[in-house]
Amino acid sequence: MNTALLQAFVAVMETGTVSRAAERLCLTQPAVSKRLHNLEQEFGVRLFDTIGRGIQPTAAARQLLPQARQWLRDYADTKQRLSQPPDQVAGQLSIGTSHHIGLHHLADPLKRFVQAYPHVQLDVHFVDSEQAHQAVLSGELELAFLTLPPQYDSRLSYLPVWPDPLSVVVAPFHPLATLSMLNLQDLLAYPAILPAAHTYTSQITLAAFAEHGLYPHTTMSTNPLESIRMLVAIGLGWSVLPQTLINHDLATIEPLGIRPLARTLGLVWHPARSHSRAAQLLSEMIQKQYANTHI
Numbered sequence: 001m002n003t004a005l006l007q008a009f010v011a012v013m014e015t016g017t018v019s020r021a022a023e024r025l026c027l028t029q030p031a032v033s034k035r036l037h038n039l040e041q042e043f044g045v046r047l048f049d050t051i052g053r054g055i056q057p058t059a060a061a062r063q064l065l066p067q068a069r070q071w072l073r074d075y076a077d078t079k080q081r082l083s084q085p086p087d088q089v090a091g092q093l094s095i096g097t098s099h100h101i102g103l104h105h106l107a108d109p110l111k112r113f114v115q116a117y118p119h120v121q122l123d124v125h126f127v128d129s130e131q132a133h134q135a136v137l138s139g140e141l142e143l144a145f146l147t148l149p150p151q152y153d154s155r156l157s158y159l160p161v162w163p164d165p166l167s168v169v170v171a172p173f174h175p176l177a178t179l180s181m182l183n184l185q186d187l188l189a190y191p192a193i194l195p196a197a198h199t200y201t202s203q204i205t206l207a208a209f210a211e212h213g214l215y216p217h218t219t220m221s222t223n224p225l226e227s228i229r230m231l232v233a234i235g236l237g238w239s240v241l242p243q244t245l246i247n248h249d250l251a252t253i254e255p256l257g258i259r260p261l262a263r264t265l266g267l268v269w270h271p272a273r274s275h276s277r278a279a280q281l282l283s284e285m286i287q288k289q290y291a292n293t294h295i
Contacts, residue, residue: 002038002042003071003072003075004035005035005036005038005039005042006039006068006071006072007025007072008021008025008027008032008035008036008039009035009036009039009047009061009064009065009068010065010068010069010072011024011025011032012032012036012048012055013057013061013065017054017055018032018033018036018055036048043060043064045058045060046058046060047060047061047064048061065138066138066139066140067139069138069139069140070139070273070274073139073142073276074274076091076092077091077276077277088119089117089119089120089277089278089281090117090119090120090121090278091119091120091121091276091277091278092120092121092122092123093120093121093122093123093142093143093276093278093279093282094123094125094140094141094142095122095123095124095125095141095142095143095144095145095279095282096124096125096126096127096131096132096135096136096141096143096144096145096146097124097125097126097127097132097144097145097146098126098127098128098129098132098145098146098147099126099224099225099226100147100225100226100242100244100245101145101146101147101162101265102124102126102145104242104244105145105161105162105265106145109282109285109286109289110122110124112285113281113282113285116281117278117281120278125141128199128223129144129146129147129149129199129200129201130198130199130200132144132145132146132268133146133149133153133156133268136156136268136269136270137153137155137156137270139270139273142269142273142275142276142279143267143268143269143279143282143283144267144268144269145161145265145266145267145268146200146265146266146268147164147199147200147201147263147264147265148160148200148263148264148265148266148268149200149203150200150203150204150207155270155272156268156269156270156271157268157269157270157271158266158267158268159266159267159268159283159286159287160264160265160266161265161266161267161286161289162264162265162266163262163264163265164242164243164244164262164263164264164265165242165243165260165261165262166201166204166205166240166241166242166243166261166262166263167240167241167243167246167252167261168187168238168239168240168252168253168254168255168258168261169232169238169239169240169241169246169250169251169252169253170232170235170237170238170250170251170253171232171233171234171235171249171250171251172249172250172251173235174190174235174238174251175190176190176238176253177251177253179253181256182253182255182256183255183256183257184209184212184214184255184256184257184258185214186255187216187238187255188214188216188217190217190237190238191217191218191219191220191236191237191238192216192217192218192219192237192238192239193218193219193220193221193222193228193231193232193236193237193238193239194206194216194218194221194228194239194240195221195222195223195225195228196221196222196223197218197221199223200263201225201240201263202221204261204262204263205240205261208258208259208261209258211259212257212258219236219237220236220237225241225242225245226245228241229241229245229250232250233249233250238253240261242263267283267286267287269283
């Protein structure tokens, strides 16, 4: 397979236009168009439809994209391995992590990895857990560190690493903080500030309320937990946050009748895709940490 054709195809898919792809690849637009045409001939399918002055990817193009990315990664990794000493680990490793995991759990493991394998180019993407999950599935990321979903995808492999207990929190001066005994109904009388409903953390919280036939009155939704923490701290409502985010400007409350809330943070990878040596070593490092903390 001609990698130049695949590079042109991926660039067009990622930038949306031939002109922007040409700029990225330092080629002329006719050269990029020619490569797309040659790739279509190679596979015997139409990859793009011309609509007006632009192009739209076909279903075949969307199906090809993750495989094309994987082929290019495999090619680059093989080329790198062949050009380096057998005992040296090098090349680029693309991983994803949520902001919370990156800030509170991942710094030390990645520091050890970088020190152990200085020739690896670590490409870290800070994204929401749900986006990282999808990126692993599509082949954009080799590994992702994220909040594990309530329901696993059978196509992926998961490793629980860090337990992450959650607590209901309010500002210390919030009316809920003054109640000696409260239940879930008391919470419903005040605004909730939760992550977007599609996020794994929100699904965990909403499921706990749904067990009692209740649904919080959510007035604001924002995904960065640090932003939610700030909004709660200034008294705009209550929320459910990891205990690692709680300090003096938040008060923990314990409504009666609600089960202990927790989420699990961990590692996700695609077992059907080939992985670089760097990805394998980082996975092994994390798995050893998991084993040591669960003895």
